[in-house]
Amino acid sequence: MNLYFLGTGAGRPAVHRNTAGIILQPSEQSQEIWLFDCGEGTQQQILRSPYNLRKITNIFITHLHGDHVFGLPGLVSSRSFTAQDQPLSIYGPAGLREFLLTALRLSGTNLTYPLDIREIQHGSALEVNNYTVKVMEVEHVLPSFGYRIEEPDRPGRLNVEKLQALNIPPGPIYGQLKSGAVVTLPGGEVLRGSDFVGPPQPGRRVVIVGDSRSCQAAVDLAQGADVLVHEATFEAASGEKAFAYFHSTTAQAAEIAKKAGVRQLVLTHLSSRYTKQAEQKLLAEAQRVFPNTVIASDHLSVPVTRAPLGF
16 A cells, blocks of 8 residues: 655645545555545656556545546546556545536536446445545635545465464465364364464555544544645744635644544645745754654655554
């Protein structure tokens, strides 16, 4: 599982930060990728990335502000040239269907693949390719959502050493026991899979919060996540301004990560007022509250590792 940041700026493109867009590669075994938000210029950012448009199978939109959706009609159109008949599903708030279909209709765009647009609401739980995607509304000017992506748990480790000590040779019996089955040996001895398999390995949890004030909903959604991606439009001293504009500060995002008990926080959606030189100050503000914080930059790759047992 890997996160790749296509755009990390707020409001409008800047020289060093494009508008919002994040790729999630949910599985190391698959080249399929998911896209979260699609601001203006997202296609160009993908061309400069290790990924390609053809591999996008699902798009999740947090809200309908232009810096999160104005790249969507062009991307959906261009996908026809590369993905041909491969289906695409798009999830987002009410109004997404009208916005996208109107843009495609007025531009005379004909798609070569099936397009499924699903408008979500607070509390939605989506089943997407064996992953569970939970949806929660956060606090912004327009309806804005956070997404929690949950990977399925993995079966526990088979205790091969214990089986070898019983002189059980490798073979189909190992697979049966790992699946939890009860196996009767030729001599009548009964082996129970539960006696030879360790506890399941929890799946990874990634939470991506759309534009939002600091709010309890973000804390609830992010509980125990491996990685939380949260906006940090303003510096810590601008709390009143952040509240007035329905955004968060660096310190507020860090406080959410701390309360939720996440493993890592990635800050994104930084205002263009902050230069590259100012970013160390912004990072320090967040790290004073939650040390395991990084600030995303365009084309930053963040692996989502598995938590050690007992985390």
